[in-house]
Amino acid sequence: MAAALCLHGWVGARDVALDYIHRPWLRLAVLALAASALGLVFLRVLLALARVF
Numbered sequence: 076m077a078a079a080l081c082l083h084g085w086v087g088a089r090d091v092a093l094d095y096i097h098r099p100w101l102r103l104a105v106l107a108l109a110a111s112a113l114g115l116v117f118l119r120v121l122l123a124l125a126r127v128f
Contacts, residue, residue: 077120081113088113 088109096102 077117077124081117084113084116085109 089106092102092105092109096105
């Protein structure tokens with residue numbers, strides 16, 4: 076479930092960045108930041124689930 080939510084967030088962030096950010100360096104920075112944030116969210120969910128079980 077968490078993986079699907081993070082993937083959905085990535086697709087949304089990617090679509091918005093590709094549609095509205097026209098400078099390639101800024102688009103790359105925004106996408107890298109979004110990927111990092113979503114990766115950290117996914118890692119935090121996995122750690123929280125590991126603590127429960």
